Amino acid sequence: MVEILKAGLYDSIQDLGRFGYQEFGVPISGAMDHYSAKLANAVLGNQEDAALLEFTLIAPRLKFHSDTAICITGMESQAQINEKPVDNNVYIIVRKNDILSFGSRKLGCRGYVAVYGGFLSEKVMESRSFYKSITEQQRLITGDFIKVSQVPIPIKRSNAILKTPQAHLESFGIEVFKGVDFEILNTDHQNKIFTTEFTISKDSNRMAYQLDERFENSLEPIITAPVSPGTVQLTPSGQLMVLMRDCQTTGGYPRILQLSEMAINRLSQKISGQTFRFDVLTA
Amino acid sequence: MKSFQLTYSRFSETSILVEWPQYIAPEILKDILLFKNYLLKNESESIIQITSAYCSILITYKFQISNIEAKITSLKSNYNSRQDLEIQIQKTWKIPVCYDLSFALDLEEMSIEKKLLIPEIIHLHSKTIYKVYFIGFLPGFLYLGGLDKNLFMPRKKSPRQHIEKGAVGIGGEQTGIYPNASPGGWNIIGNSPISFFNRKSDSPCFASAGDNVQFISVDVETYREILSQVENGTYKIESEVLDG
Numbered sequence: 001m002v003e004i005l006k007a008g009l010y011d012s013i014q015d016l017g018r019f020g021y022q023e024f025g026v027p028i029s030g031a032m033d034h035y036s037a038k039l040a041n042a043v044l045g046n047q048e049d050a051a052l053l054e055f056t057l058i059a060p061r062l063k064f065h066s067d068t069a070i071c072i073t074g075m076e077s078q079a080q081i082n083e084k085p086v087d088n089n090v091y092i093i094v095r096k097n098d099i100l101s102f103g104s105r106k107l108g109c110r111g112y113v114a115v116y117g118g119f120l121s122e123k124v125m126e127s128r129s130f131y132k133s134i135t136e137q138q139r140l141i142t143g144d145f146i147k148v149s150q151v152p153i154p155i156k157r158s159n160a161i162l163k164t165p166q167a168h169l170e171s172f173g174i175e176v177f178k179g180v181d182f183e184i185l186n187t188d189h190q191n192k193i194f195t196t197e198f199t200i201s202k203d204s205n206r207m208a209y210q211l212d213e214r215f216e217n218s219l220e221p222i223i224t225a226p227v228s229p230g231t232v233q234l235t236p237s238g239q240l241m242v243l244m245r246d247c248q249t250t251g252g253y254p255r256i257l258q259l260s261e262m263a264i265n266r267l268s269q270k271i272s273g274q275t276f277r278f279d280v281l282t283a
Numbered sequence: 284m285k286s287f288q289l290t291y292s293r294f295s296e297t298s299i300l301v302e303w304p305q306y307i308a309p310e311i312l313k314d315i316l317l318f319k320n321y322l323l324k325n326e327s328e329s330i331i332q333i334t335s336a337y338c339s340i341l342i343t344y345k346f347q348i349s350n351i352e353a354k355i356t357s358l359k360s361n362y363n364s365r366q367d368l369e370i371q372i373q374k375t376w377k378i379p380v381c382y383d384l385s386f387a388l389d390l391e392e393m394s395i396e397k398k399l400l401i402p403e404i405i406h407l408h409s410k411t412i413y414k415v416y417f418i419g420f421l422p423g424f425l426y427l428g429g430l431d432k433n434l435f436m437p438r439k440k441s442p443r444q445h446i447e448k449g450a451v452g453i454g455g456e457q458t459g460i461y462p463n464a465s466p467g468g469w470n471i472i473g474n475s476p477i478s479f480f481n482r483k484s485d486s487p488c489f490a491s492a493g494d495n496v497q498f499i500s501v502d503v504e505t506y507r508e509i510l511s512q513v514e515n516g517t518y519k520i521e522s523e524v525l526d527g
């Protein structure tokens with residue numbers, strides 16, 4: 001078991017998402033930054049879609065109630081085991097009663113704690129990713145206990161040295177494809193969208209990142225159609241919305257851009273007030 | 284079997300969007316479901332999921348698409364060889380709705396706006412047999428087609444922060460039921476005691492795209508009875524089967 005001694009700002013259990021239930025309106029959800037999530041599981045030798053703990057901006061304080069191995073990835077904020085500093089992206093053996101805590105945030109905003117064999121929270125529709133009305137819990141709170149795999153950790157540990165490229169946590173360019181509705185933008189907007197420096201708004205969460213800069217338009221809404229994480233929608237009020245992992249399955253606004261998979265990971269490490277530019281990829 | 288002129292475009296690194304002519308019609312829905320089910324049967328090894336909406340589907344593959352042209356050619360050949368195999372069984376679900384003003388927050392305003400008496404609005408809303416086009420937006424939210432033109436009503440200018448679970452609303456040319464409490468901008472005209480989403484079931488919503496829905500007006504007392512049956516798991520939603 002792992003105990004949440006003190007919850008962070010927004011802690012949840014996530015894997016790589018819930019697929020195959022979209023016909024019931026079930027969102028994909030899953031870890032915001034798949035790259036960091038997969039890295040943590042790779043260091044431990046877990047399945048790449050093993051469930052891990054995701055935290056945002058302020059990390060939780062955790063207590064381990066059994067021996068296991070862990071790996072911390074994503075957001076950089078000096079991690080400590082029993083107040084001794086430990087590195088991100090490495091295999092760390094923890095013992096029963098050890099306490100994991102973090103210092104203040106330095107870089108990025110989504111952190112991951114993977115445990116050997118994965119967290120074993122409730123599995124609903126083949127996934128453990130927390131989502132309101134799908135899983136019992138939407139977020140972890142102080143005092144929660146989460147089950148972890150009881151498989152003994154291997155004697156021979158992985159020595160792989162894996163490093164998060166610096167660019168991953170502080171990239172300026174966000175790679176996009178032209179969206180399926182890109183052509184309905186006027187020529188001015190088609191050019192401006194790739195030269196504007198966009199700012200992430202305060203209204204940004206696991207469902208969508210809103211951008212501060214406006215694109216005034218008189219576009220008609222589209223007939224409700226599929227969307228996916230990474231879809232950039234333009235609303236009639238001129239608001240640009242980048243859909244993130246918890247986004248709904250369909251939407252009625254023009255889909256003007258689509259982030260690459262890596263771009264979703266990188267954008268999810270940015271916080272409100274940070275700026276970036278869309279860099280177009282040719283398909 | 285009618286064939287449509289479809290367009291295929293890359294949506295993301297792993298997905299392709301297929302679009303039918305952009306209008307809402309039962310014959311498009313029928314063709315979408317036919318193609319979708321055919322693909323899920325024949326390409327289940329490479330496809331991870333297909334999201335359908337009014338006149339498009341999004342096909343998501345397990346792996347990155349390296350040769351988009353080849354994928355599109357294969358989709359086209361699948362479309363041409365799809366078959367109208369089984370007679371589609373259409374269910375018509377009878378959904379109890381209480382239009383009492385204690386639930387129907389916007390019914391009076393709508394009556395004034397549309398110059399219709401409240402019983403007329405209830406009659407127009409509950410006489411129609413609606414078509415389930417797809418489930419989207421929220422888990423268990425049915426997109427229904429067939430709302431009577433006289434009931435078209437723009438969404439509210441400022442959405443409500445909290446709409447009750449089961450609220451029945453009208454937004455523009457659409458009507459629907461909120462499967463869970465959520466913020467929303469539709470005009471609320473009633474509430475249904477039925478659960479539209481059961482997270483513990485492998486088939487979490489009783490209805491699927493292609494089914495029909497009809498609203499049955501019930502009084503407050505019947506509403507409460509049904510609600511308690513729903514809560515203790517004894518309520519069975521009535522349905523009729525029509526041959527398609």
